[in-house]
Amino acid sequence: xxxxxxxxxxxxxxxxxxxxxxxxxxxxxxxxxxxxxxxxxxxxxxxxxxxxxxxxxxxxxxxxxxxxxxxxxxxxxxxxxxxxxxxxxxxxxxxxxxxxxxxxxxxxx
Numbered sequence: 001x002x003x004x005x006x007x008x009x010x011x012x013x014x015x016x017x018x019x020x021x022x023x024x025x026x027x028x029x030x031x032x033x034x035x036x037x038x039x040x041x042x043x044x045x046x047x048x049x050x051x052x053x054x055x056x057x058x059x060x061x062x063x064x065x066x067x068x069x070x071x072x073x074x075x076x077x078x079x080x081x082x083x084x085x086x087x088x089x090x091x092x093x094x095x096x097x098x099x100x101x102x103x104x105x106x107x108x109x
Contacts, residue, residue, distance in 0.1 A: 004079050008069050015070070026074050033067040040064055 001009070015021055040060035043052045072079050093106040102109070 008073050011066055011070055012073065024070060024074065026071060029067055029071040029074060033064060033071060036060060036063040036067055
C-alpha cells in the first residue's frame, strides 16, 4: 500500500466511524477545501512568511490535503496519476527555455 493509499484509507475510516460520508458530497468537499485554504492563508495575513505560526500552517495544510484527498477519492481519481499528469501538462505550457526564472503566465511567455 502506498503512502497516499494509506492516508486516504485512514481518512475514510475516520469519516465513516463518525457517519460523516453523508456530508461529503463533491460540492461540499470542494467548498470545505476552499474554506480550509482560506484558513491557511490567514496565517500569512499582514505578516512575512517567516512570521507565520508553523504549527498553525501545518494544521491548516493538513486540512487542505485531507479534503483534497477525499474529493479525489469521491471521483475515484488516482492522486499520484493526476498530479503527475498535471506536472506533465505544466511542463508543456511552461518549457524551461521560456519560463526559467520568470513568474509570467504561460500565455505571456
